[in-house]
Amino acid sequence: MPEHTSVSVTDLRKSYGKRTVLDSLSLQVRRGSRTVVLGPNGAGKSTLLEIVSTLRAPTSGTVVVEGHDVVTHTRQARRLIGLVPQANALDPLATPREVLDFQGTVLGLGARTTRRRSHELLELFGLGEHRNTRVSKLSGGTRRKVDLAVALVDSPSLVVLDEPTTGLDPLARMDLWRELERLTSEGEVGTLLISTQDLHEAEVLASDIVVLREGTVVAHDTPDALKNLVGERTLTLTLDSPETTDGLVETGRAGFRTEPEHPTTVRLALPRDPAVLRAALDDIGAVAASVEGMRLADPSLDDVFAALAAG
Numbered sequence: 150m151p152e153h154t155s156v157s158v159t160d161l162r163k164s165y166g167k168r169t170v171l172d173s174l175s176l177q178v179r180r181g182s183r184t185v186v187l188g189p190n191g192a193g194k195s196t197l198l199e200i201v202s203t204l205r206a207p208t209s210g211t212v213v214v215e216g217h218d219v220v221t222h223t224r225q226a227r228r229l230i231g232l233v234p235q236a237n238a239l240d241p242l243a244t245p246r247e248v249l250d251f252q253g254t255v256l257g258l259g260a261r262t263t264r265r266r267s268h269e270l271l272e273l274f275g276l277g278e279h280r281n282t283r284v285s286k287l288s289g290g291t292r293r294k295v296d297l298a299v300a301l302v303d304s305p306s307l308v309v310l311d312e313p314t315t316g317l318d319p320l321a322r323m324d325l326w327r328e329l330e331r332l333t334s335e336g337e338v339g340t341l342l343i344s345t346q347d348l349h350e351a352e353v354l355a356s357d358i359v360v361l362r363e364g365t366v367v368a369h370d371t372p373d374a375l376k377n378l379v380g381e382r383t384l385t386l387t388l389d390s391p392e393t394t395d396g397l398v399e400t401g402r403a404g405f406r407t408e409p410e411h412p413t414t415v416r417l418a419l420p421r422d423p424a425v426l427r428a429a430l431d432d433i434g435a436v437a438a439s440v441e442g443m444r445l446a447d448p449s450l451d452d453v454f455a456a457l458a459a460g
């Protein structure tokens with residue numbers, strides 16, 4: 150496994166009976182990355198994360214986390230992984246402090262280390278004022294921070310989060326995103342592996358994106374590279390009449406197009422060839438007196454998802 154790889158997945162297959170859910174899946178998760186796994190319902194995101202986290206056994210193939218094979222060296226791998234499961238699994242009657250202390254005890258950290266780590270994590274997530282409040286009385290966002298704190302008790306190198314903000318309100322989501330960014334930028338956690346259905350979440354969090362479709366990786370790159378791969382920068386002009394837009398579409402040399410429902414707007418995928426770009430600007434210059442508005446839009450992860458995940 151190369152030094153800069155946190156998780157190395159090779160030829161992974163998972164079947165339930167006759168149904169193959171992950172198929173010949175190979176993937177290298179960069180150490181230090183916030184890698185987001187995107188894919189439609191049933192693509193296999195949770196299954197992949199559960200196998201990486203040692204919760205589920207693969208049918209075949211290998212998964213190595215921080216140098217430890219999750220099947221042959223499960224215990225060693227498990228110690229380096231912090232898991233934030235999809236469903237909240239906290240005891241509603243316990244307090245955050247009790248939950249953290251319990252986790253430290255289960256992990257065999259010793260009383261002093263457990264106390265110190267509990268204190269550090271309560272501080273890290275601003276949970277001090279809630280330390281003695283029962284989990285059942287905490288907001289969804291605060292509970293999620295407790296989930297995250299629990300995952301960090303043993304200072305894992307890799308934190309795996311399955312749909313971490315599902316069910317949270319927009320402010321709580323943004324708050325959790327900030328925490329996750331801070332964890333990696335301040336070096337508290339080496340690598341984050343996150344599954345989500347939420348393209349906005351991916352946009353905010355991801356340094357790297359993996360697109361899964363029907364149990365295989367169909368793309369893996371930085372968000373910008375994926376956007377450039379599938380989408381185009383688009384210029385939208387609003388002109389003063391349908392006649393002017395029609396004229397531009399007919400005479401323009403760079404692929405101007407209109408949409409029937411917006412007869413006064415004209416769209417142009419920005420040409421990469423400088424000569425074609427200059428010709429387009431000339432054409433726009435010729436109708437400059439008719440321009441009423443202009444908007445430049447970058448390709449988005451919606452374009453990536455539509456092109457790659459939905460197929």
Ligand SMILES: Nc1ncnc2c1ncn2[C@@H]1O[C@H](COP(=O)(O)OP(=O)(O)OP(=O)(O)O)[C@@H](O)[C@H]1O
Pocket residue numbers: 165170188189190191192193194195196197346
């Ligand atoms: N224990 C199981 N037994 C049988 N089939 C299963 C089991 N767990 C998952 N599956 C099936 O495997 C496929 C992949 O499920 P998985 O939960 O990994 O997908 P996902 O991408 O996480 O989907 P979602 O976004 O809906 O959570 C689904 O079709 C699911 O029904």
